[in-house]
Amino acid sequence: MSEALYNTAILRLAASIPHQARLTAPQASVVKVSPVCGSRVTVDVDLDAQGRVVRFGQEVRACALGQASASLFGAHVIGRTPEELAAARDALAAYLKGDADTAGDWPGLELFAPARPHTARHGSIRLAFEAGAEAAALAARAAAA
Structure with missing residues (x-):
């Protein structure tokens, strides 16, 4: 039997999103919205002199899957x-789409295996x-200019 899409681990993560505060005057901010469900995530990023994320803030208005993903992202960014x-x-x-067998090396992403057949949730x-990736890239470009 396959694991439930909204399982206990997903719900726990959704309830414990780290860095849930916008940054004051971040180097870069990006808003992403899912056109299918209306989930919305706003990310603020500051990079240090070595180009690594040193400060991170997020505002998450998303379903439990989006919240769980934001939780995993925030925990390791x-x-x-x-x-x-x-x-x-x-x-x-690539993992969600089925083009890869693993979700890479970011901790916890295998938790989304039950969502792979549900493309509307991707x-x-x-x-x-x-x-987060877009905001960090924008901050890096701004620092290089």
């Missing part, structure tokens, strides 16, 4: 580079990773 965030975003998308799950 500090210290990551824009390239690492882009790789995590791409690995998650957008919400990807929101935090898409917003």
